Amino acid sequence: xxxxxxxxxxxxxxxxxxxxxxxxxxxxxxxxxxxxxxxxxxxxxxxxxxxxxxxxxxxxxxxxxxxxxxxxxxxxxxxxxxxxxxxxxxxxxxxxxxxxxxxxxxxxxxxxx
Amino acid sequence: xxxxxxxxxxxxxxxxxxxxxxxxxxxxxxxxxxxxxxxxxxxxxxxxxxxxxxxxxxxxxxxxxxxxxxxxxxxxxxxxxxxxxxxxxxxxxxxxxxxxxxxxxxxxxxxx
Numbered sequence: 050x051x052x053x054x055x056x057x058x059x060x061x062x063x064x065x066x067x068x069x070x071x072x073x074x075x076x077x078x079x080x081x082x083x084x085x086x087x088x089x090x091x092x093x094x095x096x097x098x099x100x101x102x103x104x105x106x107x108x109x110x111x112x113x114x115x116x117x118x119x120x121x122x123x124x125x126x127x128x129x130x131x132x133x134x135x136x137x138x139x140x141x142x143x144x145x146x147x148x149x150x151x152x153x154x155x156x157x158x159x160x161x162x
Numbered sequence: 163x164x165x166x167x168x169x170x171x172x173x174x175x176x177x178x179x180x181x182x183x184x185x186x187x188x189x190x191x192x193x194x195x196x197x198x199x200x201x202x203x204x205x206x207x208x209x210x211x212x213x214x215x216x217x218x219x220x221x222x223x224x225x226x227x228x229x230x231x232x233x234x235x236x237x238x239x240x241x242x243x244x245x246x247x248x249x250x251x252x253x254x255x256x257x258x259x260x261x262x263x264x265x266x267x268x269x270x271x272x273x274x
Binding site for chain 2: 055083085091092093095098139141143149150151152153154155156158
């Protein structure tokens with residue numbers, strides 16, 4: 050069965066520090082991978098998605114970047130965090146079966162102080 | 163571009179039915195989804211409906227789709243305290259190419 054792992058679960062970082070969030074998927078190959086951010090009390094904002102190794106599409110210009118160094122690994126990064134980067138970050142994957150939609154990771158709560 | 167809209171809050175009495183509504187703009191939508199998010203957790207797929215269907219029932223959940231009006235609803239029968247969560251409507255269509263577009267979520271609270 051397919052599983053998605055996302056870590057860390059919580060993170061407190063000072064303004065100006067770097068960020069690296071990792072997401073890995075098991076049990077599937079060539080998945081579409083996604084990073085979403087959810088600000089407190091808000092909906093989901095699609096940040097990046099990837100349909101293959103090294104292929105990254107950015108949805109909104111911002112202080113973040115994404116990379117896909119391996120088929121089942123998706124990394125969200127920042128060189129210098131801003132206060133506005135605080136939020137709940139969710140990784141998701143989607144296979145070829147549309148009826149299953151996305152499968153989400155458990156999320157990372159990032160607080161920038 | 164594509165857009166999905168939902169009301170932000172819904173409060174119902176325990177044991178009553180909850181109806182969460184959603185409208186979308188992409189006429190090429192193929193699959194429409196309902197997700198549930200409990201506090202501090204990721205999103206869990208509750209159910210989906212293919213665009214050529216009008217209704218889908220799954221235990222306490224009933225999904226109604228009015229494709230002409232681009233309106234989707236989720237009915238939860240006999241609402242329980244464990245149903246308290248944020249419910250997201252989402253749609254996927256040919257024009258959204260590999261992306262699922264989410265609504266802003268409806269926070270369902272249950273009154274005793």
